[in-house]
Amino acid sequence: MTAPVAAPDAELTGRRVEELLDRLAGQGDAATVSTAEELVRVLMDFYGAGLTRVMQLVERRTGDAGPRAALLGDALVSSLLVLHDLHPEDAATRIDRALASARSQDAVTVEEFVPETGALRLLESASGGCGCGGGADRSAVEGALSCFAPEVTSVGWETRAVAPEPPLLQISRRPPTVAPAT
Template sequence: MSARATTAEAAAPRTGVPEAAAPSAASAAVPNAEATGRRVEEVLDRLAQRDDREASAAAEELVRVLMDFYGAGLARIMHLMGSATGDDGPRPALLRDELVTSLLVLHDLHPEDTATRIGRALDSVRRQHPAEIAEFDADTGTLRLRAADSGGCGCPSTSQQAQQAVEAAVSCFAPEVTSMGWEAAGERAEPALLQISRRPPTAATAS
């Protein structure tokens, strides 16, 4: 199935509301699924008319990738909401989930600040790869971590694997962290580049 067909199916209205019905003031401010689907189709059509098959194929692939990403996120949200237990409801499970967190941060909707999300990232890998925050500069997005004593052998390969696991977790929970450095006890290391990306325009940062 092509990205066009998938987009059209995903954007098709399922509410049973007649097309002639005038939208309310509240709904007018919210993106409309049908209108959005039509805009995507128009863009794909314009690319197809340029007779550039490579560009057209790339655009359709982009649509598929984005739809897969958001579809997986919505599915995860529904699963966590349906399986929530406890007095706090689904909120704790949603905020601990990497995929849900990445979606919320991407759209500047996450209720927690950067420092809190960094803490969640470290908690998610602490059992296998314990680490702690040495310093975080919210203005530059620079994070320095200190490896905690796990009682392991401390061999270079194990240490490298642990650092990679921690960096991957941080990139999911706090993508506004643009560089990361490691330091041993009593030492200070220059930060090594972790990733370069556009920070969320108004992403929450630690106070």
């Protein structure tokens, strides 16, 4: 049995492709740059067609949502589906999925998403002083958003202080007292 291969990070891969194309544009002639960009487009079309087929086969051959849900819940597969405009979920659903994958669904809520600009405003609940740390791992949230909802181009964070819970009121019998002296 072979060990599972570590999946490349979609955000880092996208950045690397951009860096390589920029470097080629800075060093190469216009024809070479055009050929490199066309190569990227041809490969994107090829992989997009393959992913389309995968999604069609999963939907057609399985009667349950298990395989489909597993594909949509995987950050790498999800980012590829979005990249090829094949993801069946809308942006709001994928943003929620990103927050859940970063284990921040309790600490972070979506305040507003503007699809035209890609601006997302998140509301983070600050710790209520319970000593449990509270809050969200912002870099994990932003990384998950880049995979599940790459149309989010900027993230604004707002923090709402959560009032500490009042101390627990213990109601019990009165402690025994010393008998009065006679």
